Amino acid sequence: MPVKPVFEAVINHVSILDEHGNFDSELGDGLIPDADVVAMYKHMLVCRHFDEIAFKLQRSGRMGTYPENRGQEAASLGAAYALEQNDWMVTCYRENAGLFWRGLPKEKILLHWMGDERGNNLDGLRMTPLAIAIGSQMLHATGLAWASKYKGEDSIACTFFGDGATSEGDFHEAANFAASLSLPVVFVCQNNGWAISTPSSVESAAPTFAQRGLAYGMECVQVDGNDLFAMVKVTRDAAKRAREQNKPTFIEAVTYRLGDHTTADDARRYRDQEELDMWMKRDPVIRLRQWLESRDLWSEEQEAHAKAEAEKEIAMVVKNAEEIDAPASSEFFDNMFVELTPELKKQRQTMRTSSIGQNPSQVDVKQSEGAIK
Ligand SMILES: Cc1ncc(C[n+]2csc(CCOP(=O)(O)OP(=O)(O)O)c2C)c(N)n1
Ligand SMILES: [Mg+2]
Structure with missing residues (x-):
């Protein structure tokens, strides 16, 4: 037969807890201990409140530009939860939930957006400063994973980036090196539908972003990025593959930013209200609360208490960030x-x-x- 297929591929979509409350017991039972689900839900409330306060700080002239993370909390949190303590987390700017979960002091994010370079001093933490130059961080993740392999360590690198970032050459270089040199990298693409005002349909004609990894010979999977359980599952599988076989994975986490691109943007100018309304119903926070309540793991009183605690905590974070001594002018050279x-x-x-x-x-x-x- 002169013509025969040489390569065929299937991209799977993974969902465990959907927006209607359906829970896949086969994949989901025992995946996360109940106490951890409760802790992660509380954490998401804190992150949501942090986001709201950060937005207000910018609006009242107390902070520079800020990119709201609202709506995307489950993606980075689920992935961060699935990593080991000494793994690298290499992010852009919509991963507060995951970074905070892994111990980044919340003041650091405020300092960063206040233009204080001490916000980028992450000494002792296995994470890199927020990458604002789109796509640049994926190369760092590949480099960190290469170093880890070279030194015989068992840490892996997990990098986060947006759908738009996959159009940057940096992504393709990082992915190619990671796959062809067999490096322990997990690529997590947060596909939130937009790169500022460019819809993902204009960024790429391919039916999934996940398949971008196929070209480099990587395992690829698409996941509901607003489903904490599914994020934990696919990242855990990818981390295991990286650690045990030095094989990278491309994860496309389908999510949505409920806020504007940043405080310098007004998304009403380019996206429809109906689209926003549809994604409001898929909010990862609402979904997780319903799951907890359906199992008697959460109550109205706990909700009120957790929200009050979050307010107290974030008020202290803001105070710490605003009252820190002024930096020496040469400090912006010091943390890169x-x-x-x-x-x-x-x-x-x-x-x-x-x-x-x-x-x-x-x-x-x-x-x-x-x-x-
Ligand atoms: C190298 C580079 N080019 C352009 C920009 C301007 N810019 C900032 S965010 C952004 C879109 C990023 O979209 P995506 O990767 O989908 O991430 P999202 O903001 O949606 O999370 C662009 C083009 C930049 N910061 N860096
Ligand atoms: Mg995007």
């Missing part, structure tokens, strides 16, 4: 590289002298070093 490049070293050393009118290239770097400490 372990060792500064020669150019940055020079900029750091000459920033004061050049700001008062001296040409940095004419400043004796060694002499000025002491003055700017």
